[in-house]
Amino acid sequence: MTVEANGVAPQGDARRHVVVIGAGAVGSATAIEARRAGLRVTVVEPEAPGSPHGASYGNAGWLSSHSVVPPALPGAWRKVPGWLADPLGPLALRWRYLPRALPWLLRYLASGWTEARVQRTAEALRSLLADAPALHARLAAEAGVPQLVEQRGLLHAYRSRAEFEGDALGWRVRARVGVHWEEWPAEELHRREPDLDARYTLGIFVPEAGHCRDPGAYVAALARHAAAQGARRVVSRATGFRIEGGRLRAVHTEGGDIACDAAVVCAGAYSRPLAAAAGSPVPLDTERGYHVVIEGATVGPRTPVMVADGKLIAHWMDGGLRAAGQVEIGGLDAAPNWRRADILLRHLRSMFPALPEGDAAKVKHWLGRRPSMPDGLPCIGPSAASQDVVLAFGHGHVGLGGSARTGRWVAQLLAGVAPETSLAPFDPKRFG
Ligand SMILES: Cc1cc2nc3c(=O)[nH]c(=O)nc-3n(C[C@H](O)[C@H](O)[C@H](O)COP(=O)(O)OP(=O)(O)OC[C@H]3O[C@@H](n4cnc5c(N)ncnc54)[C@H](O)[C@@H]3O)c2cc1C
Known part of the structure; x- marks a missing residue:
């Protein structure tokens, strides 16, 4: 099989039917690349792609090729009590969730325990992110929304x-x-x-870094583009797999089974039960984050900016001035705590003191659920029960940026082409 300049085989087996589960940034990019590889694609997604339910909607829009350092660094454990005690701090914990989160949190701290470990993580993340701005500029152009991706640092x-x-x-x-x-x-x-x-x-x-001016609109455009390239859309929720003798026969959905030869789990923070159903009980959890958008603001940054004191990102979006950040450990189902979003608003006003005190109607809040692995690296690779079920989730803080490269790697796996980079650091089996 030949490999096109973009790294994806142009002539995958057109009879090979792939079901992509989830149409966030990762699933939509994967569907496009799988079509580019010549595969037959069905996308299963219960919601409107790019709408507020997904983490891909409300993130900070950074296509940060340099975001290679995991959030937990050596000595982080010493800072955690201070962050938790600070009512305006960047980290919060729902104490009732602590017993469930504890093993994940300990692994999270351990993975950044030494500089050597951080370096290994950084090398892997760099392979995922190095050309994220260029890859997204190309995807955005193909999808008819070139104005949404900017490469201005x-x-x-x-x-x-x-x-x-x-x-x-x-x-x-x-x-x-x-x-x-x-x-x-x-x-x-x-x-x-x-x-x-x-x-x-x-x-x-x-x-070298870039940004996206409206991640929700961008993901919606990618999903439309996948459909225009021939990906079929099924509005339903995947619930499991029929695997026989190690080969995938069907994806179970709430609307019935879809017969297929391969599947990709791109359900973001909701991927854990699907991965377990494919034999890979991986330690995926969620780092919840928030944003506020001030519609009609006229004061703010010229370049998307992250401040070290509040650990938040401020950035113009097509809908207004957005501040995004916060890490809240509390599981998928807990109700939003909008005080975390108010903290972002306070920080935003202190970053840009000329922002007028507010007309509350112009401030919009959002909660998103980052799909996060404790070692800061996504899972990208075949599941334990079947090589036909590829896992592609867990991108944590860099899932928008990392989605383009992930889509290409997954398409290569599906088309039977050796991925352009070793995927060993992302192997879902690394957790044993
Ligand atoms: C506050 C905040 C700021 C962030 N800032 C940035 C940033 O600046 N840059 C960056 O790169 N990343 C950022 N991120 C992280 C980024 O948003 C995520 O890593 C990324 O959106 C994950 O994409 P995804 O496609 O895996 O998940 P999602 O976008 O959540 O998509 C998953 C999709 O799967 C669907 N789904 C779920 N269950 C099923 C099922 N059973 N069957 C079918 N479909 C299902 C969902 O409906 C959803 O559409 C930020 C996140 C937050 C919360």
Whole structure:
């Protein structure tokens, strides 16, 4: 089988019928790439693609090729009590959920215990993300929404050099995997970001990175594009698999069975029971996050910016000025705690003090569920029960950015082509 320049076989077996479960960023990109590989594709998704139910709708829109450092770094355990005690802090825990979350949390801290472990994670994430801005620009153009992906760099703002040096390990690791950045001293930072509060005195600008101006609209466009390329859509929820002698025969859905030769589990934070049904009981949990959007705001960043003190991202979207962030450990089903979103709003106003005090009607809130593995790496690869069931979820904080490359890798697996990169770090079997 020949491999096209974009890395995906143009002539997959057109009789091979693949069911893609979930049409978030990962599922939609996968459906497009599987069609590009020549496979027959059915997408099973109960909701409207790109609508607020999915994590892909309301994220911060960063296509951050440099987001290769896992959230838990060496010594993170020392900071956790302080974060939890701070009512305006970036981390919250629903205490009732703690017994269920504890094994995941311990693994999460352990995976960032040493710099060597962080480095290994970073190398793997770099292979997933390095060309995310370019891949998304191409997908957006194909899907007819080129204006939604911009490649103008991303900014990190620090209050002092000492605060930046507190993150030295992360930037050292990024440098080792090939990330370059510019340092903007206070004067340059404020020349370029005139609305940013004066307490920020150092900018770290990453020119290679990109962003998406409206992730919900983008995912909706990708799903439409997959359909235009011939992917069939079934509005239903997948519930399991019929696997016989290690070969997949059908995907069970609430609307009946779909006979198929292969399936891809791209159900984001909801993938755990499906992975278990395919023999892979992986430790997927969710890091819940929030956003606020101020519609009609006129003050804000010139470049999408993450501030080190509040650990949130502020970014213009087509719907207004969005601040996204927060990690809340509380499971899939707990009701939203909109105070977490209010924290984002407070931080946003303190980042841009000229933002007028609010007309509450113009502020929109959203809760999203990041699909997160404890080691900071997604699961991408065949399940334990059948090589025909490919798992593709668990992208945590980088699922929008990582979706394009994931789609290509999965299409290569499905088409029987060796993926362009070793997928060993993402192997779902790594958890034993
Ligand atoms: C506050 C916040 C900020 C973020 N910022 C960024 C960022 O700047 N950059 C970045 O790259 N990432 C970011 N992320 C992470 C990113 O949003 C996620 O990693 C990504 O959206 C995951 O995509 P997905 O397709 O796996 O999941 P989802 O978008 O959640 O899609 C999963 C889909 O599966 C469907 N589904 C569920 N169960 C079933 C079933 N049984 N059968 C069929 N379908 C099913 C769902 O309806 C859904 O449509 C952020 C996340 C949050 C919460």
